[in-house]
Amino acid sequence: MLRRILRDERGLTATTRALYLYQLRLFALWFVARFGSDLTVMTIAAVDQFYVDRGGIWSTSSARSSTIALRALARWLFLTGRSTLNLSTAILTVKDTSQNALLKALSGADVKTLLSVKMSVRDRAILLVLTRMGLRANEVSGLTVDDFDWRAGTVLIHGKGNDSQLMPVPADVGEAIAEYLSGQRRTKSPYREVFLGVYTPNCPLNRSSISMVVTYLAKRAGIVGRVGAHRLRHTAATAVLAGGGTLEEVGQLLRHRSTHATMIYAKTDLGALAQLARPWPGSTRQDSAHE
16 A cells, blocks of 8 residues: 555655665564564654664665655554554654765766767667756666657656656757667567667666666776766756756756756856855955946
């Protein structure tokens, strides 16, 4: 039942649902070993102790996803009458410190180097989709041949929360995908997904496979640091700002449902931030302003 709520009411993707359910299993195993199998007697003290016990094991992102999953569990127990207390309001969110750091987008030179590496037609199409359209890895793996309207030059992207949106297909991206579909991809494949594996039975690539393609090619290109599909999503967003675009346009490209999600890119727009900085008293900038 909880799985259905995460899917139908929360609108979470299969990947996110699997992550939350994995975190809940970890808590359930810990809880049963100490308090028995009745989760309805769960207390906030038990939840706190769970995080204390696992404090040195988790990364920040894992701890954060765990708190979100536990809040969903506590809310479900309360709404279904299994618990008389709604503990979800007492389970605090772990602070996401990644919001404080600059996003690690690739430079224009790195993107050019990456695309210059010798690769298959399929892999080039994948890179172009990621760097030009800013899609997530699971969105790339979920693309089907039926999602494209070649006459209109658009593609239907199936994003988070059962949200599907039409996006324009840049000319170079469309040409790369068309070349792959008409040549290297198996024309008689029973699968409708665009990107398939190269070995029999040529199954569709999943989100991990998409990111592995990027990581492998980035290593061959000699780019420092780990480069995955999501880093190319950041790269596509910062390229919009570097080209004179606005944060609103970044949000449209990334299909963010709230402006808050897009605001993390404000710190990369140094030109706009410079306009907001107040001059230091007595500085040349201040003196010139009064001339």
